[in-house]
Amino acid sequence: MKLRSYFFIVTAIIILSGFVLILTNQNDVKNFDLISYIRVNKEQRNQILATQKPNPPECAELSKLFARIPKSFEEDDIINLFKKTQKCTWYRNSEANYIFRAQLTNCCNAIQNFTVTQVNTARGANLSYDAQPKKKITITEDIFNLLPQNNKIPISKRCAMVGNGGILTNSSCGEEIDQADFVFRCNLAAIVGREDDVGSKTDLVTANPSIFTRKYQSLNFRRKPFWESTKVYGKALILLPAFSYPLYTGIVFKVSYTLEDFGSKLQPIYLNPSYMVNITQFWKSVGVSETRLSSGLIVLSAALELCDEVWLYGFWPFSKNMEGMKLFNHYYDDVNPKRSPHAMPREFYTLLQLHTKGILKLRAGKCKNKPTDI
DSSP states (O other): OHHHHHHHHHHHHHHHHHHHHHHTTOGGGTTOOHHHHHOOOHHHHHHHHHHSOOOOHHHHHHHHHTTSOOSOOOHHHHHHHHHHHTTSOOOOOHHHHHHHHHHHHHHTOHHHHSBOOTTTSOTTOEEEOSSSTTOEEEOOHHHHHHSOSSOOOOOEEEEEEEOOBGGGTTOOOHHHHHTSSEEEEOTTOOOTTOHHHHOSOOSEEEOOHHHHHHHSGGGSSOOHHHHHHTGGGTTOEEEEOTTSOHHHHHHHHHHHHHHHHTTOOOEEEEBOHHHHHHHHHHHHHTTOOOSSOOHHHHHHHHHHHHEEEEEEESOOOSSBOTTSOBOOSBTTSOOOOOOOSSOHHHHHHHHHHHHHTTSSEEOOSOOOSOOOOO
């Protein structure tokens, strides 16, 4: 009994030390209720668990299996492991979730540092590019005026993180995605005509600069087609990597000016290179050691810190589904999967580990069940 009490005391200390950074000088999170995050109503939890079908004994063994890192990440092996997890009812593990969020906050502090703002970056400051740290950029008056005053991403109860994997085709996940309190999307992905599978709600969308060079001629000529293509995202935040590579800085700022010139409702925000450095080190400490993390994992990292609960859709880096049927690379095109510069299978395995711990939920296949929060 003493050991159990000691565990909860230590857990509370970890949470307090992690979330004190969140509450410091953050007017936009003044309604954040720390006590509700720490206090776990065991009676209510047990009542909910009692109404659920108990997991078979092999589910406990599966959790032990995921505690180990395999020597290789073969597609068929990981798919088979994922299929086994689908036989187990997923529950959100509040205690594990609290501790993981505190670790992320202590490491990277997404609320204060995920984006470059007028609060965390001064006029005249020199920022190092995260992909080329020897290169620096000075925050001039013009650049400073482009920055939002402070963090614009709110703390949310349940978030949906929507990837672009072909696994979303015919998934019927759209309604479930739109029920989330905050929806993240990746790389200006198509929505129109695919709402049944991917939903329509968007609160934040990322944009890779390669899209602007490949599809919109770096906005050097006609800019209106780009502006029109972004209307579908409404008033969402658009996350731009202005400070990753010097090559793309000018293009990213053209995007911001284009949106402003055409009166777009989209709100540009800029990925913080210092956050990139810190989050890369964080994932390296748990075995994801690639030099460049995927944009999906970067945004997911912030979501895991800013959201009570995160559900993932379209994160499936494989050429076939669980039934062995061939998949295209994205749900919105018919391009076959190709080798990625990112360690996608390794990243996916890490996400699968977090899934089995109840820290996030991975969706792959048809969406049928309603969210369960325990």
